[in-house]
Amino acid sequence: MSGQLECCEREWHELEGEFQELQETHRTYRQKLEELTALQALCSGSIHKQKRRLRDLKHALQRYKRHASQEEAELAQQMSAHIKERQNVFFDMEAYLPKKNGLYLNLVLGNVNVTLLSNQAKFAYKDEYEKFKLYLTIILLLGAVACRFVLHYRVTDEVFNFLLVWYYCTLTIRESILISNGSRIKGWWVSHHYVSTFLSGVMLTWPNGLIYQKFRNQFLAFSIFQSCVQFLQYYYQRGCLYRLRALGERNHLDLTVEGFQSWMWRGLTFLLPFLFCGHFWQLYNAVTLFELSSHEECREWQVFVLALTFLVLFLGNFLTTLKVVHAKLQKNRNKTKKP
Structure with a gap:
């Protein structure tokens, strides 16, 4: 076997080893990607559920404040302020989650x-x-x-x-x-x-x-x-x-x-x-x-x-x-x- 062919064979074996590592890395990548997609769906669903419940709670507090005492009205106002802050937190969370495009982008x-x-x-x-x-x-x-x-x-x-x-x-x-x-x-x-x-x-x-x-x-x-x-x-x-x-x-x-x-x-x-x-x-x-x-x-x-x-x-x-x-x-x- 000529020296040039031996060199090509060694190169092929090196490439074969690197290819096996690449396949394993890609397999890990796809696994992590599926985990990431599942986490994204879980977070999006949880945020949607929280926003819906907070919206219902906000409406309930607004109805309750009409007939509440001054102390109870202040407590309801504090809860409403916390709800507003929570909505801002959800906005920041959703910036890192896939979501549907608006009408114009669609x-x-x-x-x-x-x-x-x-x-x-x-x-x-x-x-x-x-x-x-x-x-x-x-x-x-x-x-x-x-x-x-x-x-x-x-x-x-x-x-x-x-x-x-x-x-x-x-x-x-x-x-x-x-x-x-x-x-x-x-x-x-x-x-x-x-x-x-x-x-x-x-x-x-x-x-x-x-x-x-x-x-x-x-x-x-x-x-x-x-x-x-x-x-x-x-x-x-x-x-x-x-x-x-x-x-x-x-x-x-x-x-x-x-x-x-x-x-x-x-x-x-x-x-x-x-x-x-x-x-x-x-x-x-x-x-x-x-x-x-x-x-x-x-x-x-x-x-x-x-x-x-x-x-x-x-x-x-x-x-x-x-x-x-x-x-x-x-x-x-x-x-x-x-x-």
């Missing part, structure tokens, strides 16, 4: 499990998401500047509006995945992307004409301003998140949003005026479009629909920001009153 992805089971995977996904938003914001800013000052063609406007539709659709999908993995973003800031996607889609279908040209430059200027504000928000909010996360005060899946939330208060010196300016620019867009919809040459349905959509965006953004600022100021006043 429509887009189907019944695909998007749960990230480790903190490392969650943070890596969230960090990649934030970088994606930053890069797309820069692209949209450059696109709006080019359309406003260089490329005065309808086709370039359509490309820009298509990018806006794709941008907001993608953000909605990615934020839905983050919410499925325990991110606490909720309320208007989730609905905001749905409304913005609808607005961009309507802009995309608006045919070129006199009314469109009357509003075009105003919309592109608004898009430039909005991209600049989002760029400022990214760096300000990212700094807030890293500082608060280092102090253990924030969830590692919190993310930057097109608005102002209570945890962003610390260190705020300049951002609120820009946000309110953007909100009132949305109102100005709505008023302009309402006026254009009554123009004698206006025949497009998009004008009135866009006016209503900008009005919804203004009301949602402005009222939600005011609510958060008021709640934070009230909280700070209560702290100063305490001895």
Whole structure:
């Protein structure tokens, strides 16, 4: 037997031994995976049962408090507070358990499990998401500047509006995945992307004409301003998140949003005026479009629909920001009153 063949035979025996170890490791992996799946089902079932019983207990306490004495009412109030705290604990537990997708994710992805089971995977996904938003914001800013000052063609406007539709659709999908993995973003800031996607889609279908040209430059200027504000928000909010996360005060899946939330208060010196300016620019867009919809040459349905959509965006953004600022100021006043 030649030396080369002997070398190949030794290599084969080594591979054979490693393959046997691999098979055993894979068998152990599958066993642990089945155990993990069983534990996940057990935890999910137990949480569901606990939540149902706590919900029934909460309703019973509410009915009982109407006829209870002061002492009994205080005890019932303490139990209600503990129930609320327990619900927050369940929320954190469910972030590490597979669950059914929401309606939007079901429509887009189907019944695909998007749960990230480790903190490392969650943070890596969230960090990649934030970088994606930053890069797309820069692209949209450059696109709006080019359309406003260089490329005065309808086709370039359509490309820009298509990018806006794709941008907001993608953000909605990615934020839905983050919410499925325990991110606490909720309320208007989730609905905001749905409304913005609808607005961009309507802009995309608006045919070129006199009314469109009357509003075009105003919309592109608004898009430039909005991209600049989002760029400022990214760096300000990212700094807030890293500082608060280092102090253990924030969830590692919190993310930057097109608005102002209570945890962003610390260190705020300049951002609120820009946000309110953007909100009132949305109102100005709505008023302009309402006026254009009554123009004698206006025949497009998009004008009135866009006016209503900008009005919804203004009301949602402005009222939600005011609510958060008021709640934070009230909280700070209560702290100063305490001895």
